[in-house]
Amino acid sequence: MKILLIAGHGDGDCGATGNGYKEADLTREVATLLKAQLNGYADVEIADMTKNWYQYVCKKGGSLSVKGYDYALEIHFNAIKPEEKSDGATKGTEIYVTTAEKGTTVEQGIVNAISALGFKNRSVKRYNWGLINYIKKKGVSSALLEVCFIDDIDDMKLYKTKKSEIIKAIANGIINGFALEKKANELTEACNVLAAKGIINSPDYWAKGEGYSDSNTVLLVKKFASYVRGD
Ligand SMILES: [Zn+2]
Known part of the structure; x- marks a missing residue:
């Protein structure tokens, strides 16, 4: 099983900001930690993190080779409206697949595992976001994860305190969803x-x-x- 992780934004586009965080930094952190967490279960590669792949592929006509991959996960953090004061509730986690995707077992597993840590479960949604649509059209299953809301105080408090559990939750969603077994190295x-x-x-x-x-x-x-x- 070969998995491609794509960290959203970057290359001059910091993405959404909130609570002292920049989305482009967080997506790179999650991609790096997730690759380590999946070590032994799958061959995981992170698409060149110096690039903003959405911009490069969908706006500038560049290409991303997904040959040989079985799954691609693009990582983002959500944002809607900066929260001034904690309301004691998270806005939560959600994940998108394209309208062409058949099953969503893996994606259900990912958001269920993240929400089990205290995030509101905004579930699996369907939308043909530029890059995951580009990848799916090349025949590779793809999803876009919005880990949680960068501009929500409660979301980011939980992200900070439970970062390693969140990474494990995403990894377990993938491991269980694809029934991956750890290979002895x-x-x-x-x-x-x-x-x-x-x-x-x-x-x-x-x-x-x-x-x-x-x-x-x-x-x-x-x-x-x-x-x-x-x-
Ligand atoms: Zn984003």
Whole structure:
């Protein structure tokens, strides 16, 4: 399963603002944390976050390749009218799919899980927003999540205190909706085996799978030879 995350706004467009937050920053934060949360369950990529993909594709005629992806999730925060004073209630979470989308199990799961944390459930809606419509027309299921209202005091208070649970809720909506199973990461397991035998000291460094320095690689080969010899 290959998933594309798209952080809304950016590249000079900060999106909606409220309660000291800028939407473009929050969408990037959610995309980054969500990718980490889905690690092992799916191959997740975040579309280049230096870009404003809606502007680039829908206004400037640029293109976004979604070849090989099974699902694309565009992340936004909602806004309607700045709240002056807390009314003690959240405005809530909602998610959009295009009118061409058949099932909405995943999207139902996402908003249900987020609303279980205290956000009003504004449910799954249908609207052909530019970028998700562009993606759906290319044959990839897509959705646009409005996590909560950036201009609502209660929404953002809850976002701040429950950020990690919200990320887990979105991830679980995807994991359960697509019935994804966690794959054991072979490289991580191999590194743990070598660390347990004292052949490597920094399993995290080796488990990254790239960026090894020549001197560290040479050291690894020597230590492994030493282990094989039984020194
Ligand atoms: Zn937005």
